[in-house]
Amino acid sequence: MEKEETINGSSEAVANHHLTCQLDGVGGPEDASAVNGNESGEPEPSDRRKEILKALEAVERDSAAIAESFSSLFASLRFTLSQATSSTVDHMNCFSDAAGHLQECVLDASTKGNRYINSCLRLNEEMKGMDALATQLKILRRHVDALDSVVNRLVRLP
Numbered sequence: 722m723e724k725e726e727t728i729n730g731s732s733e734a735v736a737n738h739h740l741t742c743q744l745d746g747v748g749g750p751e752d753a754s755a756v757n758g759n760e761s762g763e764p765e766p767s768d769r770r771k772e773i774l775k776a777l778e779a780v781e782r783d784s785a786a787i788a789e790s791f792s793s794l795f796a797s798l799r800f801t802l803s804q805a806t807s808s809t810v811d812h813m814n815c816f817s818d819a820a821g822h823l824q825e826c827v828l829d830a831s832t833k834g835n836r837y838i839n840s841c842l843r844l845n846e847e848m849k850g851m852d853a854l855a856t857q858l859k860i861l862r863r864h865v866d867a868l869d870s871v872v873n874r875l876v877r878l879p
Contacts, residue, residue, distance in 0.1 A: 803809060
């Protein structure tokens with residue numbers, strides 16, 4: 722059997738070259754008979770399955786090693802980032818909490834500011850009608866003053 726170098730550096734059996742050739746359609750019947758000792762030219766199904774399972778186990782081990790390597794790499798990167806910024810995970814959590822509270826306060830303040838602006842706009846609309854009312858009040862006041870002066874003249878008559 723041929724050996725193939727895996728990602729993590731260990732040397733493990735991956736697959737038989739003749740099996741690979743048969744799966745790819747490259748090997749001929751004489752290759753198959755040489756592998757199995759089977760004169761019919763077809764490999765025995767159980768031998769073939771065993772070799773495929775061995776190859777799958779090697780792929781699974783390599784995949785697990787790659788996943789472990791990535792996990793270790795990301796843990797190392799997190800630690801290095803924490804050291805480089807002189808921040809611990811607790812500092813980052815505290816900063817996150819403070820930013821969250823600040824965001825809530827800003828949202829609350831903007832909501833109250835919008836209510837204030839809407840109230841001012843409603844008051845402005847109501848005040849537009851006040852100009853006509855103020856004009857009517859001035860006219861009414863002139864009439865009341867005129868009436869008062871007429872009443873005063875009538876009351877002072879000798």
